[in-house]
Amino acid sequence: MKLLTCPVNGTRPLSEFVFGGEYRVAPPADCTDAEWAAYVHNRSGAPGIKNEWWYHAPSGTWFIAERNTLTDKVMRTYLKGQEGSK
Amino acid sequence: MPLRLLKYALSKDYPGTRFFKAHETPKKSYDVVIIGGGGHGLAAAYYLAKEHGITNVAVLEKGYIGGGNTGRNTTIVRSNYLTPEGVKFYDASVKIYEGLSEELDLNLFYSTRGHFTLAHTESAMRTMRWRAEVNKHVGVESYVVGPDEISKACPQLDMSCSGQAPILGALYHAPGSVARHDGVAWGYARGADQLGVEIFQNTEVLGIDVKAGKVVGVNTNKGYIATSKVLSAVAGFTPRICEMVDLDTPIVIHPLQACVTEPMKPWLDTILVSGSLHVYVSQSSRGELVMGSSLDPYEVHSTRSTLDFVEGLTSHMLDMFPFLSNIKVVRQWAGMADMTPDFAPIMGKTPIEGFYLDAGWGTWGFKATPISGKTMAETIARDHAPDLIHSFRLSRFEDYELTGEKGAASVGH
Amino acid sequence: MQTDKFITPIAHAFSAGLGSWGVINGMQVVTQFVDKDVEEIRKELLGIADASFLGKFGVKGRHAAQWLQDQGVDIPTQSNSWVADADGNLVLRLGGSEFLIEDAPDGNLCEKLLKADAKRAGVYLVPHVEASLVLSGSAVQELLVEVCSIDLTRAALGTQEVIMTQFAGVSVVLIHQDLEGEARYRVWCDSSYGPYLWEFMAGIASEHSGGPIGVGNYFSL
Numbered sequence: 001m002k003l004l005t006c007p008v009n010g011t012r013p014l015s016e017f018v019f020g021g022e023y024r025v026a027p028p029a030d031c032t033d034a035e036w037a038a039y040v041h042n043r044s045g046a047p048g049i050k051n052e053w054w055y056h057a058p059s060g061t062w063f064i065a066e067r068n069t070l071t072d073k074v075m076r077t078y079l080k081g082q083e084g085s086k
Numbered sequence: 087m088p089l090r091l092l093k094y095a096l097s098k099d100y101p102g103t104r105f106f107k108a109h110e111t112p113k114k115s116y117d118v119v120i121i122g123g124g125g126h127g128l129a130a131a132y133y134l135a136k137e138h139g140i141t142n143v144a145v146l147e148k149g150y151i152g153g154g155n156t157g158r159n160t161t162i163v164r165s166n167y168l169t170p171e172g173v174k175f176y177d178a179s180v181k182i183y184e185g186l187s188e189e190l191d192l193n194l195f196y197s198t199r200g201h202f203t204l205a206h207t208e209s210a211m212r213t214m215r216w217r218a219e220v221n222k223h224v225g226v227e228s229y230v231v232g233p234d235e236i237s238k239a240c241p242q243l244d245m246s247c248s249g250q251a252p253i254l255g256a257l258y259h260a261p262g263s264v265a266r267h268d269g270v271a272w273g274y275a276r277g278a279d280q281l282g283v284e285i286f287q288n289t290e291v292l293g294i295d296v297k298a299g300k301v302v303g304v305n306t307n308k309g310y311i312a313t314s315k316v317l318s319a320v321a322g323f324t325p326r327i328c329e330m331v332d333l334d335t336p337i338v339i340h341p342l343q344a345c346v347t348e349p350m351k352p353w354l355d356t357i358l359v360s361g362s363l364h365v366y367v368s369q370s371s372r373g374e375l376v377m378g379s380s381l382d383p384y385e386v387h388s389t390r391s392t393l394d395f396v397e398g399l400t401s402h403m404l405d406m407f408p409f410l411s412n413i414k415v416v417r418q419w420a421g422m423a424d425m426t427p428d429f430a431p432i433m434g435k436t437p438i439e440g441f442y443l444d445a446g447w448g449t450w451g452f453k454a455t456p457i458s459g460k461t462m463a464e465t466i467a468r469d470h471a472p473d474l475i476h477s478f479r480l481s482r483f484e485d486y487e488l489t490g491e492k493g494a495a496s497v498g499h
Numbered sequence: 500m501q502t503d504k505f506i507t508p509i510a511h512a513f514s515a516g517l518g519s520w521g522v523i524n525g526m527q528v529v530t531q532f533v534d535k536d537v538e539e540i541r542k543e544l545l546g547i548a549d550a551s552f553l554g555k556f557g558v559k560g561r562h563a564a565q566w567l568q569d570q571g572v573d574i575p576t577q578s579n580s581w582v583a584d585a586d587g588n589l590v591l592r593l594g595g596s597e598f599l600i601e602d603a604p605d606g607n608l609c610e611k612l613l614k615a616d617a618k619r620a621g622v623y624l625v626p627h628v629e630a631s632l633v634l635s636g637s638a639v640q641e642l643l644v645e646v647c648s649i650d651l652t653r654a655a656l657g658t659q660e661v662i663m664t665q666f667a668g669v670s671v672v673l674i675h676q677d678l679e680g681e682a683r684y685r686v687w688c689d690s691s692y693g694p695y696l697w698e699f700m701a702g703i704a705s706e707h708s709g710g711p712i713g714v715g716n717y718f719s720l
C-alpha cells in the first residue's frame with residue numbers, strides 16, 4: 001500500500017487522496033492570447049521533481065506535495081503558504 | 087509437425103530468414119529519421135517507402151521493437167467514437183486492418199468480435215444514442231441495443247451486475263475486433279525492411295539538433311545522424327522528446343494497467359466495456375481473459391503495477407461475472423499513456439520545421455496504427471498534413487478547437 | 500428543532516417490518532432491532548447503533564473559534580481533537596478552523612447556536628446531516644481492521660483525537676470515547692453513504708455474533 005502524508009491529518013493510504021495536478025502560476029492578466037492558451041492547455045509533461053496539488057478527501061484538505069514523477073517518491077508535503085515551516 | 091519446424095530442429099544454423107536485418111551502426115545521414123520502433127513509427131516507415139518511395143529512412147528504437155505500448159495494449163480495434171472527425175479517422179484504420187494480414191503476409195489474428203459498450207444509467211444511454219447517430223451518419227455500423235440482445239450475445243453476464251448497476255442497454259459496434267499486437271509491429275517492420283528502411287534496436291535518441299528553427303540532425307548513443315526530417319512516435323516518452331526541441335504540449339503521462347487470467351475454454355466471443363464499472367474484457371485466442379480499466383489517477387513515468395488496480399478491477403469483473411470467482415489473474419503490467427485533454431491524438435507538423443509529431447495516443451492508439459502510419463507518411467513526404475488528421479493538429483489548442491473524444495475513450499480504449 | 504417528517508438517513512438499509520420504530524428528537528428511527536437480551540449480548544460482542552437523530556451544528560472560517568467561544572462554548576485548542584462539555588455535548592475540531600458540534604441526547608446546544616447571530620466575516624455556518632453511528636464491543640477492533648487501513652486501537656489514538664479517514668471507501672469522521680465505563684467509537688459519514696456503511700458494518704458485526712442494536716443501549720433517552 002502506498003502512503004502519503006497529509007500535513008494536517010498525518011500519514012494515510014494513497015486511496016484517501018485525490019491528485020490535483022501540478023501547482024502552476026497563471027500569467028499576468030495582460031499576457032498575449034498565445035501565452036494564455038499555452039497556460040490553459042500546456043503542461044510540463046517531462047518527468048522530474050514537481051510541486052503538485054493533492055487533496056485529502058475525508059478532511060477536505062488541499063496541500064502541496066513535492067514529488068519525483070519518475071520514481072514516484074514524495075520528498076515532502078506542506079500547506080500552501082507554509083512552505084518554509086517544515 | 088509443420089515441415090518448417092522440422093527444418094529448424096534438424097539444422098545447426100538458423101535456417102529461417104530474419105524478419106528484418108539486424109543493423110548495428112547507422113549511416114551518417116538519412117532523409118527521414120523516425121524515433122520509436124512501436125507500431126506507429128514502423129507503420130510510418132513502411133508507408134513512406136511503399137507509398138512515397140522514400141526509402142532512405144532509419145527507425146531508431148531504444149529498446150526492442152514493439153516493447154512500448156504497442157506490446158502492452160489490450161488490442162481493441164474499433165471506430166465507434168464520438169466526433170465525426172474521430173469516427174472517420176478510426177474507420178479508415180479499421181478498413182486497413184481488415185486487409186492487413188494479407189498485405190503484410192503475416193497472420194495478425196485479426197478477429198472481428200462485435201463490441202458492446204454497456205450502459206447502466208440513463209445518462210450513459212444518452213451518450214450511446216449520441217454515438218450511434220454520429221457513427222451511422224459517417225457510415226459506421228453502430229446501434230443501440232436492449233438488455234435482451236446483450237443477454238443473447240453473452241448469456242454469462244449478470245444483467246443486474248450483482249444488483250449494483252443493472253444494465254439498461256448498450257452501444258453495439260459490429261466491426262469491433264482484437265488483433266495480435268506484436269504481429270502488427272513485426273509485420274510493419276518486415277514490410278519496411280524489405281523496401282529498404284533500416285531498423286536499429288538498442289539505439290536511443292539523446293538530443294535533436296535544431297538550427298534556425300529547422301531540424302538538422304539527431305544525437306544518439308551510436309553517434310550523430312544528419313537529417314532534415316524527424317518523426318517522433320514515442321507515445322509515453324513524448325514529453326521527453328519534445329523537451330529536446332523546446333516544444334510545449336498538453337501531454338501528461340499516466341500509467342495504464344491491464345491484466346490477464348489463466349486460460350479457459352472459449353466462452354466469451356464479444357468484447358464488453360462498462361464505463362460505470364470501469365472494466366473492459368475480451369477473451370484472447372489463447373483463452374485468457376484480457377482485462378483493463380481506466381487510467382491510473384496520477385502522473386507517473388513508470389510501468390510499475392499496483393495491487394489496487396487488480397483489486398478494483400476484479401471486484402467489478404465479479405459484479406458482471408460472479409462465476410469467475412475461482413479464476414486466477416496470472417499476469418499484470420502497465421504502459422505509459424500519453425494523455426491529451428480532449429482524448430484525441432496530436433498529429434502532424436509542429437512550429438519546428440522538419441519536426442513531426444505523432445503522439446497523444448493515450449489509451450487508444452493501437453487501433454490507429456495503420457492509418458496514423460499512412461497519414462504521417464504523407465505529412466512527412468509532402469510537408470503537409472492530409473485533411474483526415476486536420477482536427478488532430480497541435481495548433482488546435484491555441485485555436486481552442488478541441489476534438490472532444492472523452493465520452494468514447496475514457497474506459498473502452 | 501426537527502419535525503417528525505425526518506427519517507433516519509440509514510432507513511434504506513432497514514428492510515420493511517424490521518424491529519420497532521419510534522420518533523426520537525423528531526426523527527423516525529428503529530428503537531429496537533431484536534429482543535432486549537439479544538441486543539445486550541450483541542452490545543458486549545460488537546454492537547452498532549444509529550444515533551443520527553442527535554442535533555448537529557457546523558461552523559467554519561477564520562473567526563469560527565472565537566465566535567464559538569463568544570457563545571460560551573468550550574472548544575478544543577488542538578486541531579483534530581474534541582471535547583465534551585459537562586452536559587455531554589460534543590465539540591469536534593475538524594482540522595484547524597472548522598467545528599462540528601453534536602448534542603447530547605437531551606441537549607439543545609445546537610438549537611441555541613443556530614439561533615445565534617453568525618453573520619460575521621470569517622464565520623460560516625455548515626449544515627450537517629450526517630449519519631451518526633455508535634460502535635462498541637469486545638470484537639470492535641476486528642471490524643475496524645476490516646473497514647479501515649489505519650491503526651485505530653485505543654493505544655494508537657490520543658485520548659481526544661479526531662480522525663478523518665475512510666471506512667470501506669467512504670469518508671468518515673471518528674472519535675473514541677470512554678463513556679459509562681465503556682469504550683465506544685463514534686462515526687459520522689455523509690448521509691447518502693449511511694445505508695451502505697451500515698449494511699457493510701452490520702454484516703461484519705453479525706459475523707462476530709454482534710449486530711444492530713437500539714441506540715437506547717448507549718444513551719438513556
Ligand SMILES: Cc1cc2nc3c(=O)[nH]c(=O)nc-3n(C[C@H](O)[C@H](O)[C@H](O)COP(=O)(O)OP(=O)(O)OC[C@H]3O[C@@H](n4cnc5c(N)ncnc54)[C@H](O)[C@@H]3O)c2cc1C
Nearest residue numbers: 122124125126148154155156159160162291421451452453
Ligand atoms: C494497458 C494498455 C492498454 C491499451 N489498450 C488499447 C486498446 O485496447 N486499443 C487501442 O487502440 N489502444 C490501446 N492502448 C494504447 C496503445 O497501446 C498505444 O496508443 C499505441 O500502442 C502507441 O503506439 P506507438 O507506436 O505510438 O508507441 P509505442 O509502442 O509505445 O512505441 C514507442 C517506442 O519509442 C521508443 N522510444 C522512446 N523514447 C525513445 C528514444 N529517445 N529513442 C529511441 N526510441 C525511443 C520506446 O522504446 C517505444 O518502443 C493501450 C495502452 C496500454 C498501456
